[in-house]
Structures are given as structure tokens and as C-alpha cells.
Amino acid sequence: KQEVTQIPAALSVPEGENLVLNCSFTDSAIYNLQWFRQDPGKGLTSLLLIQSSQREQTSGRLNASLDKSSGRSTLYIAASQPGDSATYLCAAPGSGGYQKVTFGTGTKLQVIP
């Protein structure tokens, strides 16, 4: 059974700092890994989807990497802004098929002006 861990649970950084969020998964036979953002009381917004054949995916100030062999993914946020404050979740499917996805508990990010 796939297990997904995100450490730290919370992170506070000053505006402008570059930061890295971590995601670990136990079953490396994944089709893809997805990063989401969740604002309080809202649904999840997809940020990046990395397919198993890729090592990196970029969107604006966000860069996600995937290392299947070590069971890790990182989300790099450049030049953080107060508007980046949210909870960031990663999700990975299990080897049973992409339809069943396991989510991490998220990292709550606060960017201080």
C-alpha cells in the first residue's frame, strides 16, 4: 500500500526566500506524482503533474522534481510571496493503478511580508 509523507508539517519563511517542500512515497512503481495547493476552506488546485518518465516539471516560479529510485519528490518555490501562503499536498498513485491515489497530509506554508 502506498504511503506518502510530507515533512515538515508547517513552514514559515520571510518573503523573497527560495524554499523546498518535500514529499516521500513508499511504492516507487508510480505512473506520476501530482502537487496541489489548498487554500483554507477551499478545494485543491493542481500545480504540477510529473509523469514517471520525467525528472522535472516547471511552471512559473515552481519547479517539481521526481526521483523514483529514492521515493522522493520536491517542490521548489522561488522568490516566495505572501500569496504563496497555503497548504501544499503531494499525491502518488499506488502500483494497483493510477485511479487510486494516496495523498500526503501536506505542508502548511506561511510567507511573512
Next chain:
Amino acid sequence: DGGITQSPKYLFRKEGQNVTLSCEQNLNHDAMYWYRQDPGQGLRLIYYSQIVNDFQKGDIAEGYSVSREKKESFPLTVTSAQKNPTAFYLCASSTRTGTAAEQYFGPGTRLTVT
């Protein structure tokens, strides 16, 4: 605009009553999902459906039921058998292709049962 809608945003019910949460998508996605989110826990899968008239139990299906009569609709009923129904419920959808099943989420329904 394509997307997923969930209604209502907030729902209040008395204990012992069944309640149905709506989820509609116009993304032409084959697969749809229901998740439950509780504070301090990751999303947990309740039910999912890969095609119309077919659905499978997720990790926490007890006390819930679903139907998939139309491609665009996947309503979730929270029955009186669900012991702790108060939670934030999220609906999602994805394409059914093999390796690029990016999930898209609705805005969620917060259910409070007293």
C-alpha cells in the same frame, strides 16, 4: 468554463438523517472520485468511478453510497450509518488514460452533523 461544481458549499443536518452531496463536471472526464478531508489527516478516498454505471469502494466506504448514472454526475449520499460524518468532502475527476490521470478538484462541501 470547464470545471467541477459541488453543491452546497455548507450543509447542516441532524444526526440520523441521510444527506446527498452533489458533484457535476463538464470536463468530459471518465473517472470521478469522492474524498473526505479531516483536520490533520490526508485526503481519504471514499468511492471512485471509472465509467458510467460502475464504481468501486475506496478506503473508507462504510456509511456512504454513490451512483454514476451520467458521465458528468457523481452524487454521494452520507447515510445515517456513517458514525462520524462531519467533515470536508471533495469531489475530483480525471481522464481515464493510463499514465496522465491528472486530478481536478471541486471547491468542496463542508458537512456538519449535529
